[in-house]
Amino acid sequence: MKDWIASWDEIVAGRVTDVYFSRTLKVLEAEGLRPRVRAEFTAGRLPEGWAWAVVAGTHEALELLGRLPVTVRGVPEGTIVGPGEVVLEVEGVYPEFAVYETAVLGLLCQSTGIATQAARCRLAAGDRTLVSFGARRMHPALAPVIERSAYIGGCDGVSTLAAADRLGIPATGTMPHALVLVVGDCAEATLAFRRAVGPDVPLVSLIDTFNDEKFEALRVAGALGRDLAAVRLDTPGSRRGDFERIIREVRWELDLRGHRDVGIFVSGGLSEADLTRLRPWVQGFGVGTAISAARTVDFSMDIVEVDGRPVAKRGKCSGSKDLYGCAGCGTRQVVPRGRPPGEPCPCGGAWERLTRDLLRGGGWRFGPETVQAVRERVAAGLRGLAPGGP
């Protein structure tokens, strides 16, 4: 093998499986057992005490499962779910899909974690621009997956070309310290950027390389005039002191000298809480590790029915289930499949079934959806949710 990246073909061939599943297949074959089962994917608990998660990674899971003789029900990608709520249910002959458990979990767990953290950052950033800058923290082969999840979760833009191409959006970025260092001066670098890159890309000058942010911001604003869209502060931690005060000071001085239209863009190790704190003085955020290295949402796959009989391990409810959501308040309720909630939601809103047929007979029953459609579902789901909450 030339490298350490598993190919899609290896995943389809079931090679990215935990060995205990392939040994289980051996046992079932030797015993002549081919039970028909239903298996559900749920996360019993969410990381960081989160009360909700944005389901993502479903598109890849369905592509993988769509090659198998199984039926899949579940919620569309971008649906907001809580702990213990079923996101996918696979029905089929167990030995025919057993080895895909590891891969399907990996697809769902990572993408859901990233999309959820991006959605939480979206709430924290309010109407400010939010860009995914964290591809560099993760294996480059995963950059498109990571940035897709960040984008559907609520980022306005992504930084890598490979992800932007796939999403059909322009990549977003400013300028690196490397450019300022090799040109040797912040204002010169910004002027050179404007000459070479052209007016279609908003001009954002990185002002923390050599000098104090306040004086550099004023110098660049003076040199570039109306061409300057924003200044970026990526101030190193060792020089940050009180980052919020530095930003407020830059804002004050820019405003005082008539540069109200010059925005402030910040980046560098920002957390969800930083976005809330800095939002009043900032037009945009570049968020890296907090999103790209988000905690995974630890789904598990559990068998809940064998040959038509409801059965589940200790701690799990058996049988096939439907998830309903209230159109009024967003509350959700899990019920046995085919038994809608009897009572209306206490808020008076109507229940709608969120669980759908997703795959049947090798074909998509719902989707595949565009990334924009998934992103809009997330945005709609976030309405009414408060930033910083559980």
Ligand SMILES: [Zn+2]
């Ligand atoms: Zn309700």
